[in-house]
Amino acid sequence: MIKLAIDAMGGDLGSKIVVDAVLNYLKEHDDVSFYVVGKKEELTELENKATIIDARDVMEMEDGALSILRKKETSMNKAIELVADNVCDGIVSCGSTGAFLTLATLKVKLIPGVKRAALGTFMPTLVDGHFTLILDCGASNENNAEQLVQFAEIGECVYRSVYNKNDVDVYLLSNGAEEHKGCPEGKEAYQILKNKEYSWFKGNIEAKECLNGTVDVLATGGYAGNVLLKSIEGTAMMMSSILKESLYMSLRTKIGAKIAYPALKNLKRRIDPSKGGGACLMGINKVCVKAHGNANARAFQTAIEYAISMINSPMIASLKEKYGTKN
Amino acid sequence: MIKLAIDAMGGDLGSKIVVDAVLNYLKEHDDVSFYVVGKKEELTELENKATIIDARDVMEMEDGALSILRKKETSMNKAIELVADNVCDGIVSCGSTGAFLTLATLKVKLIPGVKRAALGTFMPTLVDGHFTLILDCGASNENNAEQLVQFAEIGECVYRSVYNKNDVDVYLLSNGAEEHKGCPEGKEAYQILKNKEYSWFKGNIEAKECLNGTVDVLATGGYAGNVLLKSIEGTAMMMSSILKESLYMSLRTKIGAKIAYPALKNLKRRIDPSKGGGACLMGINKVCVKAHGNANARAFQTAIEYAISMINSPMIASLKEKYGTKN
Numbered sequence: 001m002i003k004l005a006i007d008a009m010g011g012d013l014g015s016k017i018v019v020d021a022v023l024n025y026l027k028e029h030d031d032v033s034f035y036v037v038g039k040k041e042e043l044t045e046l047e048n049k050a051t052i053i054d055a056r057d058v059m060e061m062e063d064g065a066l067s068i069l070r071k072k073e074t075s076m077n078k079a080i081e082l083v084a085d086n087v088c089d090g091i092v093s094c095g096s097t098g099a100f101l102t103l104a105t106l107k108v109k110l111i112p113g114v115k116r117a118a119l120g121t122f123m124p125t126l127v128d129g130h131f132t133l134i135l136d137c138g139a140s141n142e143n144n145a146e147q148l149v150q151f152a153e154i155g156e157c158v159y160r161s162v163y164n165k166n167d168v169d170v171y172l173l174s175n176g177a178e179e180h181k182g183c184p185e186g187k188e189a190y191q192i193l194k195n196k197e198y199s200w201f202k203g204n205i206e207a208k209e210c211l212n213g214t215v216d217v218l219a220t221g222g223y224a225g226n227v228l229l230k231s232i233e234g235t236a237m238m239m240s241s242i243l244k245e246s247l248y249m250s251l252r253t254k255i256g257a258k259i260a261y262p263a264l265k266n267l268k269r270r271i272d273p274s275k276g277g278g279a280c281l282m283g284i285n286k287v288c289v290k291a292h293g294n295a296n297a298r299a300f301q302t303a304i305e306y307a308i309s310m311i312n313s314p315m316i317a318s319l320k321e322k323y324g325t326k327n
Numbered sequence: 328m329i330k331l332a333i334d335a336m337g338g339d340l341g342s343k344i345v346v347d348a349v350l351n352y353l354k355e356h357d358d359v360s361f362y363v364v365g366k367k368e369e370l371t372e373l374e375n376k377a378t379i380i381d382a383r384d385v386m387e388m389e390d391g392a393l394s395i396l397r398k399k400e401t402s403m404n405k406a407i408e409l410v411a412d413n414v415c416d417g418i419v420s421c422g423s424t425g426a427f428l429t430l431a432t433l434k435v436k437l438i439p440g441v442k443r444a445a446l447g448t449f450m451p452t453l454v455d456g457h458f459t460l461i462l463d464c465g466a467s468n469e470n471n472a473e474q475l476v477q478f479a480e481i482g483e484c485v486y487r488s489v490y491n492k493n494d495v496d497v498y499l500l501s502n503g504a505e506e507h508k509g510c511p512e513g514k515e516a517y518q519i520l521k522n523k524e525y526s527w528f529k530g531n532i533e534a535k536e537c538l539n540g541t542v543d544v545l546a547t548g549g550y551a552g553n554v555l556l557k558s559i560e561g562t563a564m565m566m567s568s569i570l571k572e573s574l575y576m577s578l579r580t581k582i583g584a585k586i587a588y589p590a591l592k593n594l595k596r597r598i599d600p601s602k603g604g605g606a607c608l609m610g611i612n613k614v615c616v617k618a619h620g621n622a623n624a625r626a627f628q629t630a631i632e633y634a635i636s637m638i639n640s641p642m643i644a645s646l647k648e649k650y651g652t653k654n
Binding site for chain 2: 061062125126138141142173175176178180181182183184206207208209210211212222223224226227228229230231232233234235236237238239241242243246247249250252253255256257258259260261262263264266267270271
């Protein structure tokens with residue numbers, strides 16, 4: 001039975017969405033034992049359904065590095081410690097990304113050999129059923145060439161193990177497909193990857209092409225990766241919204257929409273933004289999933305499902321094997 | 328009568344799309360006199376309709392700075408010189424961005440006081456009829472804080488003059504709305520803008536929110552700006568493609584689509600990616616518009632229309648006034 005720690009506080013919409021997500025998950029599954037950490041008076045609905053751990057403090061978005069380490073009574077810190085102490089197999093939180101990265105790196109620790117963890121998200125693509133792993137999508141806001149190279153290596157290893165696929169295609173995000181394109185650290189990373197003669201390294205790719213279904217792994221610095229991910233989400237939401245508005249324009253379009261409903265349902269299945277439930281800190285010893293700060297219950301549940309699928313996958317084992325430590 | 332220089336070569340789809348775009352434009356308008364530069368044997372359809380200037384060489388994407396300056400016989404160089412020599416009021420090209428920036432900066436020259444030109448694009452937003460000016464969206468691939476600050480200033484001035492709007496809202500692209508978020512140069516730019524106490528500076532904004540209709544100007548470094556712009560385009564194209572595929576799923580959905588056609592037409596009008604015809608180099612003495620490398624005739628025509636609207640606008644005059652030179 002998987003044991004999953006849940007940081008119930010710190011999200012924009014409060015602990016209610018976390019409670020609902022856990023309850024919804026439990027309605028359909030019985031493979032997970034939840035350890036939910038937060039203000040216990042907000043978690044009463046979970047009594048007898050999950051282990052509730054009281055935490056009186058909340059990590060704030062504004063907390064700096066020192067404050068993050070000092071605030072021992074936060075739900076995030078207590079939930080991370082459940083993972084660090086091997087009580088739980090993984091954690092999901094929608095609190096501050098910076099605090100989550102700091103605590104996970106210091107307490108659950110990097111897999112030996114990994115220099116910096118990257119937030120990895122699997123995005124749906126133009127090819128139904130194919131996903132592109134984008135990393136880093138926001139753990140760092142500044143990366144050097146060596147880190148970009150390692151993000152590419154980690155991504156290849158994760159994708160290979162998760163999808164059991166041997167010929168993974170890895171690209172570097174750039175502002176053009178040509179070798180000489182890119183930000184300064186990207187150009188340097190290109191040369192390092194080329195010199196290492198990795199068969200899986202396929203070169204640069206523009207943001208426009210990265211979801212066309214040919215890219216398995218897209219390595220990028222965290223700042224540009226965050227811009228990429230958020231603009232994909234923003235554009236998908238904007239288009240969904242304009243489409244909906246357009247379909248409500250007149251009686252005729254409403255009738256058309258009703259008849260075309262299976263198509264609209266299919267579109268929603270393929271690109272539903274609320275499905276984008278989380279990003280996994282890759283390179284850490286355990287599965288640490290960051291849900292969106294503004295996740296609703298549906299999105300938080302997807303983040304839970306993502307964490308469970310990562311725990312069930314050989315991701316961590318493969319990364320440990322790659323970097324030479326098997327513990 | 329506006330005189331517009333057209334670099335007919337250097338696009339992915341060859342000179343044919345340029346010829347078609349010019350012919351289509353002339354079918355509907357008679358306010359522009361075109362100076363089309365390229366291999367004359369490819370431009371015969373334009374005889375008696377435009378001034379044709381023969382150029383035997385083409386600027387390649389791979390050309391470095393030295394090679395760009397040496398290749399005097401390229402269509403791009405000859406077209407730029409028409410503008411530098413005041414024969415033409417502006418130029419449209421779908422050739423290499425790097426070469427275009429270099430030649431425009433050296434020959435048409437920066438407006439005195441401007442340190443670096445930025446590629447500015449107006450993007451449609453969630454609010455029908457509202458556009459967000461994104462700059463820089465790819466002229467540079469590395470920018471410092473001072474350049475970001477100037478992009479914000481240029482953007483405010485351009486938006487105010489083009490839309491005759493006094494209270495322009497300018498944001499910095501970031502990985503979060505909070506003041507402490509951002510890449511290192513972005514954080515520094517934030518502090519400079521804050522200290523200058525510009526009433527139009529509204530702080531940081533995430534990529535997800537930048538097209539929600541509240542942002543008039545989005546200032547960003549060229550690398551992240553390019554990622555943002557391209558991912559918006561890529562996502563819009565992907566969603567359009569999945570929607571189309573879904574509407575062709577079955578007879579029922581096809582009938583629904585036919586009935587809902589006015590709604591789909593409205594969606595296309597609002598977000599049509601082929602409309603994204605170009606970006607204007609802002610901060611240069613004349614209007615220099617870069618069309619997409621892979622522009623089709625429709626997109627190139629939109630770039631022509633964009634150039635003409637910028638020539639007709641008080642953009643250049645306002646920038647010259649702002650930076651204290653009126654010539």
